Amino acid sequence: MFKDFWGNPIVAGALWKMIETDRIPQTILLAGPEGVGKATLVRRFAAQLLGDAEKIEHDDLSREENRAIIADREKWPSEKRSEDPLLFASHPDFLTFPPDGPLRQISIQQMRQAKERAQMRPLKGKWRVFLIDQMDRANIQAADSLLKTLEEPPSHMILFVTAENPYDLPSTIRSRSVIFYLTPVAEEEMKAFAKAKQLKDAERRVSLAGGCPGLACSLDLAAYEKRRGVMLALIEAASGHTNFAAWAQKSESFLASKSEKLDYHFKPLYSLLEDLAILHGGGSHIRNRDLRETLQKIAGRITFDWLRQAVEQADLLVSLQRRNVQKGPSVDNYVVSLRGI
Incomplete structure (x- = not known):
């Protein structure tokens, strides 16, 4: 199915089937531990749906250049971050909104930006895919702003939301989402993953990562x-x-x-x-x-x-x-x- 995605074959298979049958919910919530592959699966989904996988992979938050951008913004005053909400959009029809600032929060300015951008028609094809990563780090105002987008979503928009614990999100967001739970990857598959990625100190990383491939790589x-x-x-x-x-x-x-x-x-x-x-x-x-x-x-x-x-x-x-x-x-x-x- 999705190339270079490890673990959770049932969830990956369900998303693949959505693309095959062209029956895609407009809001999908992926829940599970940090590093288990939620955002990675969204990027693989978007690459299959939109094409140009290489551009979409540029929005991987674990990339050194993206981590540097996020770290640098922590030093900005809050007014400057409010004027320039954080998002990544290497592909014109795939947007990622990650936590921002020293407290690593999803801000209301980002959700207002998402609402404005959602109205734009796709540059290619018929879909635009948005990822709001770690939505459980949003404050009440940001969550309420997102809810307005969910109530009347444009027909061309597919919204993915990720959270470690979906019950940290308001029930109004959960009720409007199709929810999938990603579980930690089995140890044998984690060892195969570490071998394929040629990770140094692989045994140590696999042990500490607790079934989360992204964590094993980034530790x-x-x-x-x-x-x-x-x-x-x-x-x-x-x-x-x-x-x-x-x-x-x-x-x-x-x-x-x-x-x-x-x-x-x-x-x-x-x-x-x-x-x-x-x-x-x-x-x-x-x-x-x-x-x-x-x-x-x-x-x-x-x-x-x-x-x-x-x-x-x-x-x-x-x-x-x-x-x-x-x-x-x-x-x-x-x-x-x-x-x-």
């Missing part, structure tokens, strides 16, 4: 392991495995650094909590295999209620970070509140 292992070390210290202190002083010492440089955003630490944190849940339940197949001994000790001293609250508090950290709350008090409160259980 900066040195930076990831440094951030994971900070989150491990957080969990050790929060579980009572070490004292608060050990956490304060470990977190000092992290909290002092303006470039080390809390957002970068959520993936390591959730992967550690996932491994703790597996070990606490008697399982053995974990992602952070080099930390097995330490995680096993922590799993032996915590309860299921502690795990549940640790995940809930992590979710709260995510929401606070998107509101630009200071990371120091947030993470310290995480430790203190969980130590009290």
